[in-house]
Each structure stands twice: as C-alpha cells, then as structure tokens.
Amino acid sequence: MGNFGNLMDGFVIALSGYHVALMVAGVLMGILVGVLPGLGAPNGVSLLLPLTFTMDPVSAIILLTSMYWGALFGGSTTSILFNIPGEPSSVATTFDGYPMAKKGEAGRALTLAFLSAATGALFGVVVITALSGWVAEFALKFSSPEYFAVYFLTFASFIGMGSASPFKTLVSMMLGFAFATVGMDTVSGSLRLTFGFTDLIKGISFLVAVIGLFGIGELIVTMEEGLRFEGIRAKVTPRDVLHTIARMPRHWVTLLRSCIVGSWMGITPGGPTAASFMSYGLAKRFSRRKEGFGSGEPAGVVAPEAADHSAGTCAILPMMALGVPGSATAAVMMGGLMIWGLNPGPMLFIERPDFVWGLIASMYLGNVVAVVLVLSTVPLFAAILRIPLAIIGPVIVIVCFIGAYTVASSTTDLWFVLAFGVAGYAFKKLDYPIAPLVLAMVLGDKAEGAFQQSMIMSKGGLGIFFSNGLVSTIMALALLLLFWPLAGMLVSRLRRHGM
Amino acid sequence: MxxxxxxxxxxxxxxxxxxxxxxxxxxxxxxxxxxxxxxxxxxxxxxxxxxxxxxxxxxxxxxxxxxxxxxxxxxxxxxDAEQARRVAIFCGPMLAFVIVASTLGLYVATALYLFGVMRWQGGYKTGFATVVAVGTAVGFYFIFDVWFQVPLLKGPILNWLGIY
Amino acid sequence: MLKKTTFTFVMLASALGVVAAEAAWKPERPIEFVVTSGAGGGTDNIARTIQAAIQKNKLTDANIIVTNKGGGSGAEGFVYSAMAKGDPYKFTFGTNNEYLLPYVAKLGFKSTDLVPVAAMALDEFLIWVHKDSPYKDAKSFIEAAKANPESIKFGGSQSKDTDQTLVSIISEATGAKFTYIPFKSGGEAAVQLAGAHIDANVNNPNENIGQFKAGMVRPLCVFSPKRMAKGPKVSGDMAWSDIPTCKEAGIPVETYQMPRTQWLPAGVPEDAVKWYIDLLAKVRQTEEWKQYIERTSQTEVFMSPSELAKFAKDEEAKTVAVFKREGWLAQ
CATH class of the missing domain: 1.10.287 (Helix Hairpins)
Structure with missing residues (x-):
C-alpha cells in the first residue's frame, strides 16, 4: 500500500506538461540514436548530460531514461531491418527478426518487437513497483559464485540443441571465448593474447565483431546471391500494424515466460543481454515449431525483445539501490546522478523519494509514449528499404564501418570489421552457427572473472558453487537444462522399447 | 559428373x-x-x-x-564464377573504402565510395551521384560531429580545409 | 594544421600590432577530454564535473568533448594521447596510473609520453568492514588477520592496481596476510562488502558513501597524515572527521592517497600547458567544483606541473618497491 501511495505521488510529479514534453523529446532523440548503428544509448545519454546540469534531477532523469527507451526501440529496428544489432542485448532479435524482414514481413516483425518490448518494460516496472523494498536486499545476496551460476544458466539454456555439426558449434563458441579473453584480465591484471600489438590492449570489441559477422557478412551473402533486398522491399501499411496488434495475444505464453525471465535477470542482476539469449533459448526449447526458429519464427522475436526490456527496466532498481550500473548507459546515468548531487545507494529511497518515485512513474508513461511514437513510425522505417540497393547498400556498409569506428576511434577496428565480415560470410555458407560465438564473446569474460573470483574466495574448491541454497538452485537448474535434450532422448527411447 | x-x-x-x-x-x-x-x-x-x-x-x-x-x-x-564476380564487385570497393578511410578519413571515404558505387555499379548520372554522395557525407558530419559530438576521423584533406 | 594556425596568428598579430602574452595559445577547435576510465568511474566523474563547470560558467569558447578510453586499466587512453604527440587538444585525465601502469605491463606507452599539467585532488583510502563485523577498530582487525593468516578477504578494484598495492603495503607494514579479491570496480567491491561476501575493502570515500550512509558498512581508519575535513554527520552520529587516521589506529602506514591528475601529450607548446592551468584555476573557483570536492570527500590540492612530477617520482620509488616484492614488474 505504501508503494502504491508513493507511486501516485510519483505520477503527480511525472504527469506535468513539461515532463511529458521531455519524454516525447527524449524518446524521439533516442529513436534517432538507436537507429544509427554508430550511435547508441550511451552516446545519446552522455550527449544530453551537459544539458541536464541546469535541470532539476527529476526532470533530468526523465529526459535521460526516455532517451534510453527510445534508443532501445530504435536498436531493435536496425536488428530487424539490416541484421545490425546496435546493442548486445538486441543480438538475439536478429536471429528471427531479420529472416522475417527478408520474407517480406518487416512491418510485422517490427510491430511484434515493439509490442513485446513495451509489454516487457511495463511488466518490469510493475515488478519494480511491487518489490522495490525487497529487490535491493535480494540483489545483495549475489556474489561471484552466484554470478557465475547465472552466466552458466544462460549458456545452458541457449546451447545443446542446434542442428549444426557439433564440431562447428564447438569451434564457433570457443572462438567467441578466445576473442573475449584478448586484452587486460581483471583478475590477474595480465595482458593476454595481445602479442605485443598496442591496438589489442583494449580487447576486441563485441560490437565490432557483431557488425562484421552479421552486418557485412550478411551483405556479402546477399550480393553473392544477386538479390536486391527484394523481399524486404515490401510495403508496410498501418493496416498490417493493426493486424499484428490484434494477433498479439496469441503469444501470451512466450511473453509471460520471457517477462519473468527478464525481470529475474534484471534484478539478480544478470543483465539484459543474458536475459534475451536465455529467453530465446527457452522459447525455442518449449516451442512446437523448433525448426522454424532461425528462419523467421515470430516467437523468436517476441521472446528476446520482451526479456531484454523487462530486464533493462528491472535493472534500474539495483542500480539506484546499490549504485552498481548494469550497463554502459546506466553507468553514464549514474555519473549524472552524482553530478546532480544525488548519491545512488540504499539511502536514495529514503532521502529523495520524490526522485525515485517520479522516475518509476515516468517509466510507465515513458514506455507508453515510446511505443505509440515508435509504432506510428513503423511504416516510415520500413520505407528506408524502398531506397534502391545501389544507394542503400553502400550506405549500410558505411554506417557499419562508422559504427565500428566510434566504438574506440580506432582505424584498426575497420580492418577487424572487414575480417569478421569475410568470416561471417564463410561461416554462414558452411553452416557454422554464429550465435554461440556471439554469446561466448559477450558473456565469456564476465563468466571467467566470476569463476576466478569464486576460486580465490574458496581457495580453489569447486564446492563453492553449491555452498548455499541460492547458488545451488541456479546451478541445478542450469545442469537440468543442459542435459534436458539427453534426458528427452532417453525417455523417448525407453518409451519406444516399452511399446 | x-x-x-x-x-x-x-x-x-x-x-x-x-x-x-x-x-x-x-x-x-x-x-x-x-x-x-x-x-x-x-x-x-x-x-x-x-x-x-x-x-x-x-x-x-x-x-x-x-x-x-x-x-x-x-x-x-x-x-561459381558468376557469384565470385558479384562478391568481388561488392568487396573490392569495400576494401578500397577501408584503405581510404584509414588514410584520408571517414568523410572523404564515404563520399568517394558512395559516388563510385552509384556511378559505376548503379549507373546513376554523375551529377546525381555527386549530390547524394557529398550530401550523405555532410549529413553524417552534422549528425556525428556536430549534434552528437562523436568525432570521426577527418583526415588530412579536411584538416587542410580547416575542419578538425 | 600548425601552418594554418601560425598563419592566422601572424595575420592577427600584425593587424593588431601587439602580441598579448596571455593570448599566446588559444584553442581553435574542440578540446577532447580523454578519460582513462569507463563511464561512471572516478576519473570519468572528475572530467565530467570539470566539463560541466566550464560549460555552465562559460570559461572558454571552445567546445569540449569527453571520450572514455578505459581499456587495459586506462592504458587505452594513455596510448591514444601518447600517439597524438604535440596535439594540445587531447587533455587527458588519469590517476597515478599514468606513471605506475607501465611498470606492471608492456602497454605501448611510457610515462614520459605525456607531460603533467596539474593534479586537482587527492582521493583518500579507508579500510571498510561490514556493519556486523566483529572488528571495531583497525587494531583488532590486524590482530585477527595475524592470528589467522589469509582468512580475511580483502576486496578491491582491479589487479596490481592502487587497491592491491595498498593491501600489500598494509601486509608489509603489519605482517598480517590477507586474501585479495579483484573486482571490476570499487563500486562492485562496495556492494560485495555490503552483502558480507568479503570481509573488508579499501575503497575511496565516494565509492562507499551510499553504503556508509545507510549504515551497511563501517570505516576503520583513513590512510591520511591528518583526519579528513570536518563536516556534517554522514552516518548515524559519525562525520568523516571522526574516522581516525590509520597511524593513530596503529597501522604504521602514514599516507596513501591517489592524485587525480591531468596530462597533455609530450611536445605541446609551453603556452598551451599554461592555458590549461589557467582554465583549471578558474574551474576551482566554481560552485560545481566546490560541490564535487565536498560530495566526494576528497582533499583539494592544486599541483603545478613540477610539483606533480615530483609527487609522481616519489610515489614511483615507493610503489615500485612493492611491485618488486610482489613480483608484478613486467619484464
């Protein structure tokens, strides 16, 4: 009840004309930076930061978070239309979103993505509202072994049932891990696999690899086939959008599961990237149309989007309550909080309830504003694809390279994109799965770091991963998921024998 | 066979x-x-x-x-030979783009690459291709360098023109 | 670029017929603040505060862009600036990592690739324990560590960096042995301590203030020659100035402080360095800066280039001895 009353106070703060105008402005700018692969939410937020120095903190955070929502929606757009994910967390959306767009269902894929994302976000805010007092305490229970268990669970839910050759899956995943280890190792402080190249000290950016593997690799395949984006050039009408909205409730099981996975991962805090991969893996596993995944299955868009956004939303709470940012964007926002004179941490809820609840209320409103704006612009985005290939093709190439350059202002990364592009092309044609590589690259160093920290804590004993109820439960769940396909095979074989 | x-x-x-x-x-x-x-x-x-x-x-x-x-x-x-030709036509200019981008800067490379592809592969008229190519480069300059303050590599030519 | 600048300058000077000494160097293009930490880190905070102070009070007409280059414990940013030799538009923010990092790893830059401009603050280090910890003061903490070697888990930010160096110095000075666990940032170490997953950390005031205010962690002592500045109560009836210095509390380590430093690539004109010093001097007078110092509980200083160079040299001598003892020196 206390929370509800606080929330109502929050709505009073957030619903002023000025704040709604800020939300609209923030969301629109966010969509712009999200759609341009070179820019992302972190750029947008750090750009707006100086503007907020003169604002009151509540208005400032409303502007920044609205931009964040806009950027997340914009990021899904490029994943679906061009196979170029703007953020790690929208990688999983490309798996089925891009094939859908290729089949001429760009509008449907976009609408599905936006609606699922909004549902996920709203689910997340409801969770935050209901659990705000308790979430911080739960997140405090997480230490290195628990983090490792969560990453392990993500891997376990995602792998184990691809149709590709096991050797190729192994190579792909291990290459991802290898790329993730390049650069400075947090735990030992040693520079690994840099072979004396100064440019490798910062590591191989995940974004550079993804832009090459997905963006450029896909373009080479398209060009080789002599295609001209024919499928994607289909027109999108407002009717398609409405039609998709009407059929949305069909996906309620996937939606609900993904929202729960997302919220849980946001709070724990495993993060939106892990959440979207895990949710995609689970959707595939429990689907009756497993074969359809990877070639344009709508549930394959719904699952990662809903999980990504509910996790992203829920992650705001531990950030404020504990002062640990879950993503680059959250880190920039936290910097902002300090400049506005607020200290993120448990006391924030007590010292500045107007700020906290104004923000939470603005998350409800901001997401509604965002989804309305973004849905009404779907036909506009899809129209990009009607530009002739001789123009849009090179523009996409340029945007890919600019995007990679902006990661670290390094021209070496341009060559990396080229190399990853060729690799992506070869992998795709030879049926190497690329998703395990990406997943390993994103979570590899985090998982390794958590593992090494756990080992220092336990002085080398593996028992630490089963040392308390929480970590044991997560590990058991992960092992169950890992061996699920094996168990399934065993059961069906036994049954056949019984017959 | x-x-x-x-x-x-x-x-x-x-x-x-x-x-x-x-x-x-x-x-x-x-x-x-x-x-x-x-x-x-x-x-x-x-x-x-x-x-x-x-x-x-x-x-x-x-x-x-x-x-x-x-x-x-x-x-x-x-x-096959036809596919190899298509891949080469696509990848050749892309390689040139990367070389030009790392020496002369991203904006110059953007304009040249877009112009080249439009003019010789798309078959557009020189005037139209020039307008689109230069327009795109200028547009990117405003979006990245001016509005979002993400500086891209300018290269010696733009520096010489007084743009840093 | 240089030619054009000189040319414009000569034109201007001859037109006016005078050369004003203080106008010897002036920015003519956007200044880049190179931050050698990720977004949200301590180095990022000071750079963005200074950016805000400059822009809000219009201290210069030049535009300021902040770029984060925190890869390899900040080496990414230093290499970036070092390669822009003589470029006065790469104003680089760091800590003591500028001169200490090259000792622990082969990183592609030498400390002499950058020239010192200023150090504007000294960040303090404290020993923190969990609120329910049995150790009420530094003495009992050290005794417990001695009685049971390596049983106390000390968390910190990064490996072979300031935090681990301090833990090593404490060990050397007291003879107590600890287990050091490196996390990605001081913020993570703070949360791990609040959750009682580690026994202690050596965070800066700003990294632990949220948990301190909420009464989840307790400071034992501060590694400063004198107590911290007086101020309002922060947590319960405790103010920063109520925390004893570690020397008072019985740990024979007098000072361990981390300077927040600013650098320029080597080979920049003398006048450019002077221009930046003047700019920073103006920043120190702003409300934003004063609030920053107060909020982060740092000790304000304003070292000149030569003072910073001397500070760096002294610290290098002391720290390299630690590196040698621990075997961290890169071959």
Missing part, C-alpha cells in the same frame, strides 16, 4: 577449418606465455585460453576429418 568451374564446398570447408585451427594454435601459443595450470587460488591466467585454444584445434580437426570422410557429398560448388 563433370565438375563445373568454381570453388568446391570441399575445398572451402578445408580452408576455413584450417584457418580456425590456426587461430586455435595461435591462442594456445599466446596462453603459454602465462601459467596454464591450476594454482593455489584457482586457474592461472593462461588456463582458460589454453584449453579454449586446444578445443578450437580439436573442433577444426573434427571438421576436417568429417569433410574428408564425406568427400563425395562435398563436391557441390561453393562459389
């Missing part, structure tokens, strides 16, 4: 598996610089990279063996 001209999938499988195997070997070599054992406080820094590299090598060898075993089925064409 007569073999048509082109690169077979068989050859390509071997090339790619060879390349990944090589990367695996490099990773193993790099990991050997550090301890690869299991120390008092858990794995040493080279432990994971070492076994990751070994697994890459094993996976690559596995693919090579599987390919050799199925040699007959792998004679399909990976890339």
């Amino acid at each position: 007569p073999r048509s001209a082109g690169l077979t999938r068989f050859a390509m499988e071997l090339v790619v598996a060879g390349a990944t195997g090589l990367i695996g070997a490099v990773v193993v070599a790099g990991a050997r610089e550090f301890g690869t054992g299991w120390g008092v406080a858990g794995p040493e820094p080279g432990y994971f990279p070492f076994y990751i590299g070994i697994l890459i090598v094993i996976g690559s060898l596995g693919t090579i063996v599987a390919t050799l075993v199925r040699r007959q089925r792998e004679q399909r064409i990976f890339l």
Whole structure:
C-alpha cells in the first residue's frame, strides 16, 4: 500500500506538461540514436548530460531514461531491418527478426518487437513497483559464485540443441571465448593474447565483431546471391500494424515466460543481454515449431525483445539501490546522478523519494509514449528499404564501418570489421552457427572473472558453487537444462522399447 | 559428373577449418606465455585460453576429418564464377573504402565510395551521384560531429580545409 | 594544421600590432577530454564535473568533448594521447596510473609520453568492514588477520592496481596476510562488502558513501597524515572527521592517497600547458567544483606541473618497491 501511495505521488510529479514534453523529446532523440548503428544509448545519454546540469534531477532523469527507451526501440529496428544489432542485448532479435524482414514481413516483425518490448518494460516496472523494498536486499545476496551460476544458466539454456555439426558449434563458441579473453584480465591484471600489438590492449570489441559477422557478412551473402533486398522491399501499411496488434495475444505464453525471465535477470542482476539469449533459448526449447526458429519464427522475436526490456527496466532498481550500473548507459546515468548531487545507494529511497518515485512513474508513461511514437513510425522505417540497393547498400556498409569506428576511434577496428565480415560470410555458407560465438564473446569474460573470483574466495574448491541454497538452485537448474535434450532422448527411447 | 568451374564446398570447408585451427594454435601459443595450470587460488591466467585454444584445434580437426570422410557429398560448388564476380564487385570497393578511410578519413571515404558505387555499379548520372554522395557525407558530419559530438576521423584533406 | 594556425596568428598579430602574452595559445577547435576510465568511474566523474563547470560558467569558447578510453586499466587512453604527440587538444585525465601502469605491463606507452599539467585532488583510502563485523577498530582487525593468516578477504578494484598495492603495503607494514579479491570496480567491491561476501575493502570515500550512509558498512581508519575535513554527520552520529587516521589506529602506514591528475601529450607548446592551468584555476573557483570536492570527500590540492612530477617520482620509488616484492614488474 505504501508503494502504491508513493507511486501516485510519483505520477503527480511525472504527469506535468513539461515532463511529458521531455519524454516525447527524449524518446524521439533516442529513436534517432538507436537507429544509427554508430550511435547508441550511451552516446545519446552522455550527449544530453551537459544539458541536464541546469535541470532539476527529476526532470533530468526523465529526459535521460526516455532517451534510453527510445534508443532501445530504435536498436531493435536496425536488428530487424539490416541484421545490425546496435546493442548486445538486441543480438538475439536478429536471429528471427531479420529472416522475417527478408520474407517480406518487416512491418510485422517490427510491430511484434515493439509490442513485446513495451509489454516487457511495463511488466518490469510493475515488478519494480511491487518489490522495490525487497529487490535491493535480494540483489545483495549475489556474489561471484552466484554470478557465475547465472552466466552458466544462460549458456545452458541457449546451447545443446542446434542442428549444426557439433564440431562447428564447438569451434564457433570457443572462438567467441578466445576473442573475449584478448586484452587486460581483471583478475590477474595480465595482458593476454595481445602479442605485443598496442591496438589489442583494449580487447576486441563485441560490437565490432557483431557488425562484421552479421552486418557485412550478411551483405556479402546477399550480393553473392544477386538479390536486391527484394523481399524486404515490401510495403508496410498501418493496416498490417493493426493486424499484428490484434494477433498479439496469441503469444501470451512466450511473453509471460520471457517477462519473468527478464525481470529475474534484471534484478539478480544478470543483465539484459543474458536475459534475451536465455529467453530465446527457452522459447525455442518449449516451442512446437523448433525448426522454424532461425528462419523467421515470430516467437523468436517476441521472446528476446520482451526479456531484454523487462530486464533493462528491472535493472534500474539495483542500480539506484546499490549504485552498481548494469550497463554502459546506466553507468553514464549514474555519473549524472552524482553530478546532480544525488548519491545512488540504499539511502536514495529514503532521502529523495520524490526522485525515485517520479522516475518509476515516468517509466510507465515513458514506455507508453515510446511505443505509440515508435509504432506510428513503423511504416516510415520500413520505407528506408524502398531506397534502391545501389544507394542503400553502400550506405549500410558505411554506417557499419562508422559504427565500428566510434566504438574506440580506432582505424584498426575497420580492418577487424572487414575480417569478421569475410568470416561471417564463410561461416554462414558452411553452416557454422554464429550465435554461440556471439554469446561466448559477450558473456565469456564476465563468466571467467566470476569463476576466478569464486576460486580465490574458496581457495580453489569447486564446492563453492553449491555452498548455499541460492547458488545451488541456479546451478541445478542450469545442469537440468543442459542435459534436458539427453534426458528427452532417453525417455523417448525407453518409451519406444516399452511399446 | 563433370565438375563445373568454381570453388568446391570441399575445398572451402578445408580452408576455413584450417584457418580456425590456426587461430586455435595461435591462442594456445599466446596462453603459454602465462601459467596454464591450476594454482593455489584457482586457474592461472593462461588456463582458460589454453584449453579454449586446444578445443578450437580439436573442433577444426573434427571438421576436417568429417569433410574428408564425406568427400563425395562435398563436391557441390561453393562459389561459381558468376557469384565470385558479384562478391568481388561488392568487396573490392569495400576494401578500397577501408584503405581510404584509414588514410584520408571517414568523410572523404564515404563520399568517394558512395559516388563510385552509384556511378559505376548503379549507373546513376554523375551529377546525381555527386549530390547524394557529398550530401550523405555532410549529413553524417552534422549528425556525428556536430549534434552528437562523436568525432570521426577527418583526415588530412579536411584538416587542410580547416575542419578538425 | 600548425601552418594554418601560425598563419592566422601572424595575420592577427600584425593587424593588431601587439602580441598579448596571455593570448599566446588559444584553442581553435574542440578540446577532447580523454578519460582513462569507463563511464561512471572516478576519473570519468572528475572530467565530467570539470566539463560541466566550464560549460555552465562559460570559461572558454571552445567546445569540449569527453571520450572514455578505459581499456587495459586506462592504458587505452594513455596510448591514444601518447600517439597524438604535440596535439594540445587531447587533455587527458588519469590517476597515478599514468606513471605506475607501465611498470606492471608492456602497454605501448611510457610515462614520459605525456607531460603533467596539474593534479586537482587527492582521493583518500579507508579500510571498510561490514556493519556486523566483529572488528571495531583497525587494531583488532590486524590482530585477527595475524592470528589467522589469509582468512580475511580483502576486496578491491582491479589487479596490481592502487587497491592491491595498498593491501600489500598494509601486509608489509603489519605482517598480517590477507586474501585479495579483484573486482571490476570499487563500486562492485562496495556492494560485495555490503552483502558480507568479503570481509573488508579499501575503497575511496565516494565509492562507499551510499553504503556508509545507510549504515551497511563501517570505516576503520583513513590512510591520511591528518583526519579528513570536518563536516556534517554522514552516518548515524559519525562525520568523516571522526574516522581516525590509520597511524593513530596503529597501522604504521602514514599516507596513501591517489592524485587525480591531468596530462597533455609530450611536445605541446609551453603556452598551451599554461592555458590549461589557467582554465583549471578558474574551474576551482566554481560552485560545481566546490560541490564535487565536498560530495566526494576528497582533499583539494592544486599541483603545478613540477610539483606533480615530483609527487609522481616519489610515489614511483615507493610503489615500485612493492611491485618488486610482489613480483608484478613486467619484464
């Protein structure tokens, strides 16, 4: 009840004309930076930061978070239309979103993505509202072994049932891990696999690899086939959008599961990237149309989007309550909080309830504003694809390279994109799965770091991963998921024998 | 069955598996610089990279063996002459773009690349191609450098023109 | 670029007929603040505060862009600036990592690739324990560590960096042995301590203030020659100035402080360095800066280039001895 009353106070703060105008402005700018692969939410937020120095903190955070929502929606757009994910967390959306767009269902894929994302976000805010007092305490229970268990669970839910050759899956995943280890190792402080190249000290950016593997690799395949984006050039009408909205409730099981996975991962805090991969893996596993995944299955868009956004939303709470940012964007926002004179941490809820609840209320409103704006612009985005290939093709190439350059202002990364592009092309044609590589690259160093920290804590004993109820439960769940396909095979074989 | 001209999938499988195997070997070599054992406080820094590299090598060898075993089925064409031409037409200018971008800057490269592709591959008129190419480069300049303050590489030509 | 600048300058000077000494160097293009930490880190905070102070009070007409280059414990940013030799538009923010990092790893830059401009603050280090910890003061904490070697888990930010160096110095000075666990940031170490997953950390005031205010962690002592500045109560009836210095509390380590430093690539004109010093001097007078110092509980200083160079040299001598003892020196 206390929370509800606080929330109502929050709505009073957030619903002023000025704040709604800020939300609209923030969301629109966010969509712009999200759609341009070179820019992302972190750029947008750090750009707006100086503007907020003169604002009151509540208005400032409303502007920044609205931009964040806009950027997340914009990021899904490029994943679906061009196979170029703007953020790690929208990688999983490309798996089925891009094939859908290729089949001429760009509008449907976009609408599905936006609606699922909004549902996920709203689910997340409801969770935050209901659990705000308790979430911080739960997140405090997480230490290195628990983090490792969560990453392990993500891997376990995602792998184990691809149709590709096991050797190729192994190579792909291990290459991802290898790329993730390049650069400075947090735990030992040693520079690994840099072979004396100064440019490798910062590591191989995940974004550079993804832009090459997905963006450029896909373009080479398209060009080789002599295609001209024919499928994607289909027109999108407002009717398609409405039609998709009407059929949305069909996906309620996937939606609900993904929202729960997302919220849980946001709070724990495993993060939106892990959440979207895990949710995609689970959707595939429990689907009756497993074969359809990877070639344009709508549930394959719904699952990662809903999980990504509910996790992203829920992650705001531990950030404020504990002062640990879950993503680059959250880190920039936290910097902002300090400049506005607020200290993120448990006391924030007590010292500045107007700020906290104004923000939470603005998350409800901001997401509604965002989804309305973004849905009404779907036909506009899809129209990009009607530009002739001789123009849009090179523009996409340029945007890919600019995007990679902006990661670290390094021209070496341009060559990396080229190399990853060729690799992506070869992998795709030879049926190497690329998703395990990406997943390993994103979570590899985090998982390794958590593992090494756990080992220092336990002085080398593996028992630490089963040392308390929480970590044991997560590990058991992960092992169950890992061996699920094996168990399934065993059961069906036994049954056949019984017959 | 007569073999048509082109690169077979068989050859390509071997090339790619060879390349990944090589990367695996490099990773193993790099990991050997550090301890690869299991120390008092858990794995040493080279432990994971070492076994990751070994697994890459094993996976690559596995693919090579599987390919050799199925040699007959792998004679399909990976890339025929026409496809190779298309790939080259796409990748050639892209390579040029990267070279120009790292020497003359991203904006100059953007304009040149877009102009080149539109003019010679798209068959647009010189005037139109110039307008679109320069317009795109200028547009990117405003979006990245001016509005979002993400500086892109300008290169000597723009510096000479007084744009930093 | 240089030619054009000189040319414009000559034109201007001859037109006016005078050369004003203080106008010897002036920015003519956007200044880049190179931050050698990720977004949200301590180095990022000071750079963005200074950016805000400059822009809000219009201290210069030049535009300021902040770029984060925190890869390899900040080496990415230093290499970036070092390669822009003689470029006065790469104003680089760091800590003591500028001169200490090259000792622990081969990183592609030498400390002499950058020239010192200023150090504007000294960040303090404290020993923190969990609120339910049995150790009420530094003495009992050290005794417990001695009685049971390596049983106390000390968390910190990064490996072979300031935090681990301090833990090593404490060990050396007291003879107590600890287990050090490196996390990605001081913020993570703070949360791990609040959750009682580690026994202690050596965070800066700003990294632990949220948990301190909420009464989840307790400071034992501060590694400063004198107590911290007086101020309002922060947590319960405790103010920063109520925390004893570690020397008072019985740990024979007098000072361990981290300077927040600013650098320029080597080879920049003398006048450019002077221009930046003047700019920073103006920043120190702003409300934003004063609030920053107060909020982060740092000790304000304003070292000149030569003072910073001397500070760096002294610290290098002391720290390299630690590196040598621990075997961290890069061959």
